[in-house]
Amino acid sequence: MEKLKELYRGKAKSVYETNDPDHYIMLFRDDTSAFDGKKIEQLERKGRTNCHFNYFIMKKLEEAGIPVHVEELISDTECVVKKLEMVPVECVVRNVSAGSICRRLGVQEGLDLNPPTFEFFLKNDELHDPMVNDSHIISFKWGTQEQIDKMRSLSYKINEILKDLFDKAGLILVDYKLEFGLYHGELILGDEFSPDGCRLWDKETRKKLDKDRFRQGLGGVIEAYEEVARRIGCPL
Numbered sequence: 001m002e003k004l005k006e007l008y009r010g011k012a013k014s015v016y017e018t019n020d021p022d023h024y025i026m027l028f029r030d031d032t033s034a035f036d037g038k039k040i041e042q043l044e045r046k047g048r049t050n051c052h053f054n055y056f057i058m059k060k061l062e063e064a065g066i067p068v069h070v071e072e073l074i075s076d077t078e079c080v081v082k083k084l085e086m087v088p089v090e091c092v093v094r095n096v097s098a099g100s101i102c103r104r105l106g107v108q109e110g111l112d113l114n115p116p117t118f119e120f121f122l123k124n125d126e127l128h129d130p131m132v133n134d135s136h137i138i139s140f141k142w143g144t145q146e147q148i149d150k151m152r153s154l155s156y157k158i159n160e161i162l163k164d165l166f167d168k169a170g171l172i173l174v175d176y177k178l179e180f181g182l183y184h185g186e187l188i189l190g191d192e193f194s195p196d197g198c199r200l201w202d203k204e205t206r207k208k209l210d211k212d213r214f215r216q217g218l219g220g221v222i223e224a225y226e227e228v229a230r231r232i233g234c235p236l
């Protein structure tokens with residue numbers, strides 16, 4: 001497969017056209033950002049770590065019956081992915097209160113949420129990714145009721161799979177975001193799953209091992225990502 005021009009450059013990844021009309025190449029860069037791109041740094045090994053982490057998680061989900069866009073790892077920072085028409089909303093599942101839900105609802109960090117909460121957010125940095133509901137998604141034609149129902153059900157199924165995976169590694173899956181897209185009309189999991197887009201705490205100490213280390217200036221960001229990878233058996 002031949003890598004052609006860059007089609008999209010996000011905050012931490014680039015997507016390249018290929019000579020195959022059904023596939024892209026996704027490149028993970030060392031760029032790290034927070035607060036809608038207001039804080040940006042380069043962290044050595046981040047692209048490699050997240051690329052391998054994402055491939056490992058996506059393949060675990062695929063083995064469990066989740067349709068995913070990642071197909072092949074072709075370098076330490078690149079993978080072949082299906083060409084998706086992305087749904088412009090993020091799905092967020094929370095098992096423990098942290099981050100924006102604490103600020104919005106005035107609840108303390110660290111509350112166990114049973115059942116987990118599920119929320120939709122519009123993917124729009126300029127608007128700071130506002131929370132939306134089923135009605136908004138349908139009325140503004142961002143998705144259909146069938147797609148909404150499937151995104152929600154897949155998100156909860158993914159939660160059960162990954163909670164168990166991380167729990168066995170001595171980790172709490174606090175929360176995470178997912179993005180979905182259409183591939184020849186089928187809704188499948190897109191984007192990435194890495195410590196950039198989820199919160200992971202050590203079960204015993206509640207040490208943060210995710211992007212909050214970057215947001216909060218705690219240091220040791222990539223070392224934390226690598227520790228999580230090692231614990232779950234992800235080769236780097």
